[in-house]
Amino acid sequence: MTPRLASAVLVAALIRRAQAEGGFGAVLAKGDATAGAVAVILAERGRKAAFLERMLQPDGGYAWRDSGEGLDSDAAYDDLLARRRRVDPDLWAVELDVASAERFAAEMNAIG
Template structure:
């Protein structure tokens, strides 16, 4: 089983990672500090690029997965986030506005 950080700690690390890349991050919805999923709304210069969610895989490991609305579909992303929050009220929702968002998304979702 994958050891993973508590969401409250991981959220702080993700925001610092965004800042280290020259962007910024903000918490849109604060979830339970010890449990719950994390959803990342990734943007570049204010334009929606992707929605990522950390999901448990069939082998019980966790992996970041692109979910929901496609790039540029901000309204669809808002609806997708609402669905996740309805399913998991303990979830965290972050917005990360990052230069070179495609690279961030590729690095985050790649399997090591």
């Protein structure tokens, strides 16, 4: 089983990666610094494009999964995030605005 990266470190790495590519990131809600789950709203030019959650895989590793397929408005993304935070108050919520949300999402699995 692969050791788990602390949530606060993962969030910082995601924000730095977005900034390194000319984008920006913001923490919408802080969770448990060590073991909190992480949800990422990816945006492209201010328009929300994906709601990604880090999920445990059968092999013990982690992968990002898009839980926001079919969401068509900012309010729908906000509602999904609010529901997730009600169930898990230790959830980290991060919004990243990047040049290519689809490419960035594909590369996120390399971070953890």
